Amino acid sequence: MAICPLCNGFQTISYPCNKCGAMMEDTGKLSDYFDDYSAYMEIDLMKLEDGFNHSFENGDCLHLMQCPACMTDIVITINE
Numbered sequence: 001m002a003i004c005p006l007c008n009g010f011q012t013i014s015y016p017c018n019k020c021g022a023m024m025e026d027t028g029k030l031s032d033y034f035d036d037y038s039a040y041m042e043i044d045l046m047k048l049e050d051g052f053n054h055s056f057e058n059g060d061c062l063h064l065m066q067c068p069a070c071m072t073d074i075v076i077t078i079n080e
Contacts, residue, residue: 002080004029004061015065015076022069030062030075052077 005011006026015024031046032039038046047056055062059080066073 002059004078004080006063006078007061013063013065013076013078015074017067017070017072018074019072020067020070022067024065024067024072024074027064027066030064033064 003010006013007029013026016022017024029039029043029046031041031043031050034046034049043061044056047060050062052060052062054060055077061078061080063076063078064073065076
């Protein structure tokens with residue numbers, strides 16, 4: 001079983017916004033935002049439904065990054 005370093009607090013990430021240059025904030029796993037119960041579902045099961053073809057096979061955790069200045073959202077891939 002793979003472990004995401006961001007989800008488990010082993011690592012932090014600094015990512016500049018490509019629109020305004022401010023530092024974006026990690027708002028957590030993308031799959032946590034699918035519906036009211038998705039944060040409580042099995043992580044590997046949610047990877048099969050996240051819309052990214054190889055996140056399960058590659059051991060990727062998709063994180064939603066948000067810019068606090070201009071509210072831009074992007075999805076980044078973190079290797080577990």
